Amino acid sequence: MERLLLLISLLLHVLWVSSAVSHNVPALYIFGDSIFDAGNNHFNKNCSAQADFPPYGSTFFHRPTGRFTNGRTVADFICEFPLCVWAQFLGIPLQKPFLGAQIEVAKGSWKNYPSNGLNFASAGSGVLRGTNQDLEVIPLQDQLQQFKTLVGQSRIDMKLAQESLFFLESGSNDIFNYFLPFDTPKLAPDAYVQAMLVEARLFVDQIYKLGARRIAIFSLGPVGCVPARTLLSDAPVDRCFGKMNRMVKSFNKGLETLALDIPKKYPGAVGVYGSVYNIVQLFRAMPKRYGFSNVSGACCGDGPLRGQVQCGKEGYRVCQNPNQYLFWDYFHPSEHTYKLISKALWGGGHSRIQPMNLKTLANMAIPRA
Numbered sequence: 172m173e174r175l176l177l178l179i180s181l182l183l184h185v186l187w188v189s190s191a192v193s194h195n196v197p198a199l200y201i202f203g204d205s206i207f208d209a210g211n212n213h214f215n216k217n218c219s220a221q222a223d224f225p226p227y228g229s230t231f232f233h234r235p236t237g238r239f240t241n242g243r244t245v246a247d248f249i250c251e252f253p254l255c256v257w258a259q260f261l262g263i264p265l266q267k268p269f270l271g272a273q274i275e276v277a278k279g280s281w282k283n284y285p286s287n288g289l290n291f292a293s294a295g296s297g298v299l300r301g302t303n304q305d306l307e308v309i310p311l312q313d314q315l316q317q318f319k320t321l322v323g324q325s326r327i328d329m330k331l332a333q334e335s336l337f338f339l340e341s342g343s344n345d346i347f348n349y350f351l352p353f354d355t356p357k358l359a360p361d362a363y364v365q366a367m368l369v370e371a372r373l374f375v376d377q378i379y380k381l382g383a384r385r386i387a388i389f390s391l392g393p394v395g396c397v398p399a400r401t402l403l404s405d406a407p408v409d410r411c412f413g414k415m416n417r418m419v420k421s422f423n424k425g426l427e428t429l430a431l432d433i434p435k436k437y438p439g440a441v442g443v444y445g446s447v448y449n450i451v452q453l454f455r456a457m458p459k460r461y462g463f464s465n466v467s468g469a470c471c472g473d474g475p476l477r478g479q480v481q482c483g484k485e486g487y488r489v490c491q492n493p494n495q496y497l498f499w500d501y502f503h504p505s506e507h508t509y510k511l512i513s514k515a516l517w518g519g520g521h522s523r524i525q526p527m528n529l530k531t532l533a534n535m536a537i538p539r540a
């Protein structure tokens with residue numbers, strides 16, 4: 172027995188050391204919307220964009236966690252592949268939602284914020300401050316302010332931040348809302364996209380000034396293909412909403428330039444652009460190959476494509492095999508989709524993420540400015 176314990180502790184030590192030399196990234200800081208939200212909205216009691224009720228979480232966590240899917244999100248999977256795989260083994264969990272961590276720290280049940288990073292993402296938010304403000308979501312600018320406050324209070328160490336990974340995914344809600352009939356925007360589509368890009372650039376500028384050096388920007392997926400498009404009177408049901416996807420592509424193009432220009436504009440920083448759009452289009456083009464039986468409708472919800480009632484709300488229906496669906500609910504991918512996206516971003520080639528994948532980004536030494 173003692174020998175076994177010794178062996179186990181030796182093994183743990185080897186794993187610990189090998190994990191420390193195989194990558195340089197101590198923490199992961201996450202910003203954006205429901206694609207990443209791990210429960211921030213749940214801790215924000217005034218917020219009405221929620222997924223903290225069944226059957227959200229039913230496939231993996233077996234309880235609702237506030238994540239807008241049946242299991243883990245992209246941020247969780249990326250954490251599992253490289254950064255947290257040993258850490259989890261050693262009992263260190265996934266990145267906590269900031270608002271949840273803040274409550275624990277305020278109560279005194281935690282001495283400090285977790286050292287493996289934090290998740291600031293808020294479902295329903297956009298890059299534009301006004302997007303879904305009536306739902307009391309946390310806009311990207313406020314997420315950044317929350318991070319800035321922690322750095323200011325020395326709750327997050329700048330040196331640590333410089334080695335950490337930073338994720339940004341935001342903009343789907345801005346573009347979806349552009350097409351809401353009761354929310355008629357005054358800008359033309361192109362001007363609207365440009366206004367969004369101004370905010371994305373500001374975010375990168377600020378996060379760099381706060382110490383970020385490994386910055387991953389993810390494109391929007393084909394938002395015009397979400398089942399919730401059936402809520403919009405001028406969107407087709409039998410195919411994706413082309414007008415919406417055109418705006419998405421134009422925003423994505425701007426994000427790509429933004430990410431790839433990071434080393435030129437910001438000495439010592441590296442940027443990558445993950446093309447979630449291209450990745451998801453592959454699943455839609457070859458569903459069987461990726462294990463999908465349905466890439467058009469939601470597993471959970473009601474109405475045409477199950478796109479008109481939120482999963483878990485009155486009248487909803489849920490499919491037998493959520494992970495055979497591209498979409499879990501009216502807006503959000505299933506855990507299976509997230510897992511495949513994560514794999515592509517972590518280890519994929521140039522058509523999926525450039526100029527390097529997340530594995531390379533996490534393992535490379537950051538040039539000193």
Ligand SMILES: *[C@@H]1O[C@H](CO)[C@@H](O)[C@H](O)[C@H]1NC(C)=O
Nearest residue numbers: 214215216217218270307308
């Ligand atoms: C929630 O709303 C109440 C009442 O309007 C307000 O006093 C409180 O500050 C709000 N909480 C947050 C977290 O915004």
Ligand SMILES: *[C@@H]1O[C@H](CO)[C@@H](O)[C@H](O)[C@H]1NC(C)=O
Nearest residue numbers: 464465467468469470476477
């Ligand atoms: C996919 O699922 C939706 C319901 O979410 C359904 O309306 C549609 O017919 C399904 N499509 C296929 C090809 O099974």
